[in-house]
Each structure stands twice: as structure tokens, then as C-alpha cells.
Amino acid sequence: MSNIHATAIVDPAARIDPTATIGPYAVIGPEVSIGARTTVGAHCVIEGRTTIGEDNRIFQFASLGAQPQDKKYAGEPTELVIGHRNTIREFCTFNTGTVQDRAVTRVGDDNWIMAYVHIAHDCQVGNQTTLANNTTLAGHVDVGDWATVGGLTGVLQRMRIGAHTMIGFASHVGKDVPPFMVVDGNPLAVRGVNLVGLRRRAFSDERIAAIREMHKLLYRQGLTLEQARAAIMALPEKMPQARDDVALMDAFIAGSSAGIAR
Structure with a gap:
């Protein structure tokens, strides 16, 4: 040829x-x-x-x-x-x-x-x-889909990186990274929600508000992981547009054997 x-x-x-x-x-x-x-x-x-x-x-x-x-x-x-x-x-x-x-x-x-x-x-x-x-x-x-991993980042074996995440430069990923989050550092720390990425992918304001609420429940309310999961699963009652995103988050947490970055 x-x-x-x-x-x-x-x-x-x-x-x-x-x-x-x-x-x-x-x-x-x-x-x-x-x-x-x-x-x-x-x-x-x-x-x-x-x-x-x-x-x-x-x-x-x-x-x-x-x-x-x-x-x-x-x-x-x-x-x-x-x-x-x-x-x-x-x-x-x-x-x-x-x-x-x-x-x-x-x-x-x-x-x-x-x-x-x-x-x-x-x-x-x-x-x-x-x-x-x-x-x-x-x-x-x-x-996961749409994840971004910064340069010089090392990901430990059997870790899971969720969809729509952003991992900063030169990070050490030794825990699972939940969907939609921004993380960086060594040790790894969650910095917030990947707002830039979600807006670039045309997430609605309503979906972004629900994702921010999930972040708050996981990281800002002092809840145990199980308490946070229960509260997240209740979100679609008042935020029905978040149903698929909530299901994605809950399935990710449920499937984590290494534990999530928290």
C-alpha cells in the first residue's frame, strides 16, 4: 500500500x-x-x-x-x-x-x-x-468520561477517577476522585466543583446547583459518608433535574473500594 x-x-x-x-x-x-x-x-x-x-x-x-x-x-x-x-x-x-x-x-x-x-x-x-x-x-x-488529569500526575493502581473531574498539576491520586470535583495536591485534596468544565459542557444552572449541593453535603456539613449519601439521594425530591447526576455520584461512591478523596 x-x-x-x-x-x-x-x-x-x-x-x-x-x-x-x-x-x-x-x-x-x-x-x-x-x-x-x-x-x-x-x-x-x-x-x-x-x-x-x-x-x-x-x-x-x-x-x-x-x-x-x-x-x-x-x-x-x-x-x-x-x-x-x-x-x-x-x-x-x-x-x-x-x-x-x-x-x-x-x-x-x-x-x-x-x-x-x-x-x-x-x-x-x-x-x-x-x-x-x-x-x-x-x-x-x-x-471516567470528560475527566482532565494535569501533567506530572501519578495515579495509584486500582484508583477510579469520576466523570467530569479535574485533577491539578503534579497530584498524587491515592483515593477515588468523585464525579464533578476539582482535586489536587499530595496528599490529594478536594478543592471544589469543576464549574468551568461543567459550563463548557452546557450543564444547566439547575444541574450545577444540584452538583454544588452534593459537594456541600460531602465536604462542608461535617456529615459521615453514609449520612452524606442519604442526603444526596434525597436531592431529586426538590431538584428533579439532578436525578441522573445524583445516580452517577451514588453509584461511584457505592463502588469505591479505596475510599473517596475527602
Whole structure:
């Protein structure tokens, strides 16, 4: 195919859409699938059982689909799955999963992933996220839709980052970050509600008011977590437009094994 550079090494078994572009000196392994109009930059290595969707831009020197950095890994057939329309900048490293968890590392759609980001085994990254330079996700991390993670942030293994969150520069994420919150620091601290992000996503004033009320109940009233959850679940009685946001928050708290940042 004319859009595969002459110096690229592409295994004959790889499945490359005819409209995809492979740059100079890239190396593509036999179990790789690359979708329509995806571009792979110079010197990238894409290996393992890796599936990449359509319209992705993968910049030079990325390493995608390498074996997980897990001592328990013994060569099992695990995967990396990347969706559509993602931007993956220079020197990013995404590993495949492990059989001790989901056996797949997954990156959704429309994500903006900056240079030197590491996404370790079994991470699940949603849609429309922004991971700034040198963000490091340890194994088994979940990142919700529309989350933004500041540069030089480290996320401990098995942590969960809720939807619509904002994590500040150089933070240490050692607790689950509830949806809609702004956090930063080491130790991690909740600073408020992600008002800028919510307004950019056209959240109504009524929804934002309910989210601010959830923040107040969790962080400003001196309530126990269970007391705060009960009060949050009662919010739709007077704020019916908050029903879905309340359900998202309650499900996140209920699913937290590490405890939420508080």
C-alpha cells in the first residue's frame, strides 16, 4: 500500500485499513488491527493483540500494545483496544491487560492524550478525556468520561477517577476522585466543583446547583459518608433535574473500594 512508508516494518498478518497511514521506521506486529484513516507516526512500535479504531492520530515514538509491566504476567493472550478519533502524542506507552483482571486495556473515543503518558495494564479510559504530559496511570485504573488529569500526575493502581473531574498539576491520586470535583495536591485534596468544565459542557444552572449541593453535603456539613449519601439521594425530591447526576455520584461512591478523596 502506497501510504505505508517503504522503511516501515509491517507484519504481513497485520490488518491495516487501506486508508490508514504508517510512517517511516514504524514497526507493526502480526496481531495488530488499525482502522480507517488512522495515522501512525515515525518510529512507533505497535505490537501485541492491539486493535485501533478509525481516525486516530498517533504521533512519533509511541509504544502501544507491549506486554504489561506486571511480574505475574506469563504470556497470556491479553489485549489493548483503542477507539476512534483519539490523539496520542509522542512517547506514550500503553500496555495490554492481564488475566488477573479484565485481560484488556481499553481507551475510548475522542481522547486527547499528551506526550509521555503511560496507561498501564487493565486501565479503562472513557471518552473525551484529557491526560496531560507525563500523566501516569498504574494498573487497573478507571478514568471516567470528560475527566482532565494535569501533567506530572501519578495515579495509584486500582484508583477510579469520576466523570467530569479535574485533577491539578503534579497530584498524587491515592483515593477515588468523585464525579464533578476539582482535586489536587499530595496528599490529594478536594478543592471544589469543576464549574468551568461543567459550563463548557452546557450543564444547566439547575444541574450545577444540584452538583454544588452534593459537594456541600460531602465536604462542608461535617456529615459521615453514609449520612452524606442519604442526603444526596434525597436531592431529586426538590431538584428533579439532578436525578441522573445524583445516580452517577451514588453509584461511584457505592463502588469505591479505596475510599473517596475527602
